[in-house]
Amino acid sequence: MWLSYGLVAGSVVDDTPQQGPTFQMPAIDAEMEATFLEILATHANVSEAARASGYDRTTWYHRRNDRDEDGEPLYPDFAAAWETALGEGRDALRLEARRRGEHGVSKPVFYQGVVCGHIQEYSDTLLCRLLEAHCPEHKRTAAIDLRTPPGEQVRLEIAPDIDRARRVAELLIELEPPDEGEDGGDGTPE
Secondary structure (H helix, E strand, O other): OOOOEEEOOOOEEEOOOOOOOOOOOOOOOHHHHHHHHHHHHOOOOHHHHHHOOOOOHHHHHHHHHHOOOOOOOHHHHHHHHHHHHHHHHHHHHHHHHHHHOOOOOEEEEEEEEEEEEEEOOOOOHHHHHHHHHOOOOOOEEEEEEEEOOOOOEEEEEEEEOOOHHHHHHHHHHHHOOOOOOOEOOOOOOO
């Protein structure tokens, strides 16, 4: 605590910096924690899991991140369970994206406001995103190295059109001034 002698009737004035309100961790029982982790594992969404458990998301973030005076987690088992549940939730999202890409989703077809059938709609975009995430060689970006002075390297990245990226690189190369000694001395190429 910082103390200084003030001029308030010869008394000591407390100059301790005031902090905002401190967070008071509510009592969380095992059932609430299990509900939170179950929803987190199903949906990979902290806000949804917090709503289902009856507590605000900040409560759960504090529970995961709180540390003692030595910097050790106060709830290490919960922090580990959080990471496991979040990983399971992400896996579930990947599986659902793949299912929608491979097997599609049944959507109703309407005629004059009445359902007259269903079509199976597939998502190539979801499959492409999964492919890009797991197989970097399938990313739709182009990187082309340009001629630069020795020791320097320039990367031009344009997505998703590789042909356009190549053409831009060719145009940039054409705009480069010729190296000294490549012309006949009068500024025209040999």
